[in-house]
Amino acid sequence: TQLLEQSPQFLSIQEGENLTVYCNSSSVFSSLQWYRQEPGEGPVLLVTVVTGGEVKKLKRLTFQFGDARKDSSLHITAAQPGDTGLYLCAGGDSNYQLIWGAGTKLIIKP
Amino acid sequence: EPEVTQTPSHQVTQMGQEVILRCVPISNHLYFYWYRQILGQKVEFLVSFYNNEISEKSEIFDDQFSVERPDGSNFTLKIRSTKLEDSAMYFCASMVTAATPGNEQFFGPGTRLTVL
Numbered sequence: 001t002q003l004l005e006q007s008p009q010f011l012s013i014q015e016g017e018n019l020t021v022y023c024n025s026s027s028v029f030s031s032l033q034w035y036r037q038e039p040g041e042g043p044v045l046l047v048t049v050v051t052g053g054e055v056k057k058l059k060r061l062t063f064q065f066g067d068a069r070k071d072s073s074l075h076i077t078a079a080q081p082g083d084t085g086l087y088l089c090a091g092g093d094s095n096y097q098l099i100w101g102a103g104t105k106l107i108i109k110p
Numbered sequence: 111e112p113e114v115t116q117t118p119s120h121q122v123t124q125m126g127q128e129v130i131l132r133c134v135p136i137s138n139h140l141y142f143y144w145y146r147q148i149l150g151q152k153v154e155f156l157v158s159f160y161n162n163e164i165s166e167k168s169e170i171f172d173d174q175f176s177v178e179r180p181d182g183s184n185f186t187l188k189i190r191s192t193k194l195e196d197s198a199m200y201f202c203a204s205m206v207t208a209a210t211p212g213n214e215q216f217f218g219p220g221t222r223l224t225v226l
Contacts, residue, residue, distance in 0.1 A: 100153040
């Protein structure tokens with residue numbers, strides 16, 4: 001059974017600080033996606049990484065896929081209150097399903 | 111920008127009743143999914159659907175669940191006899207094709223199902 005462990009589960013920091021969220025597995029994934037979910041809404045796709053070692057940037061967010069395609073990280077620089085939300089990683093398997101992490105609840109305090 | 115839509119946004123039902131959750135995937139997408147998320151828990155895969163048939167289903171997707179694509183645009187999830195533990199957010203998602211790099215799935219806003 002493929003599992004994705006996300007850490008930390010909860011993070012509360014001050015505006016302007018940097019943070020990193022991790023997504024780890026013992027399994028290899030064909031791709032890894034990061035989503036953001038607001039309460040009562042569906043997950044919104046932020047980025048997809050498919051190549052080992054790939055780095056993608058989305059404004060202040062930097063996503064990295066591990067060389068072995070077993071792990072990924074999301075780094076936010078100079079966090080803002082608007083970054084507050086639940087961040088989910090999901091790994092794509094060979095059957096086109098997504099295996100989900102439990103999420104990181106991020107709170108950025110003004 | 112095209113998006114996945116779901117109706118209703120909130121469904122309240124009595125235990126034992128049947129419910130049908132509806133989804134309209136993005137029009138040129140070929141793979142369709144249902145997921146559920148119990149409050150405070152992780153998103154769980156229920157079923158995937160391709161070429162008018164189920165391609166994969168999870169242990170959660172037992173005989174009380176069924177899916178259908180009745181008219182080429184709607185994609186429905188039916189729960190025949192609801193239980194209290196079926197209370198959750200149900201998300202529909204769609205994907206263009208299997209050739210899409212990264213298997214990007216796009217999610218609808220969800221239907222909150224409350225079973226009383």
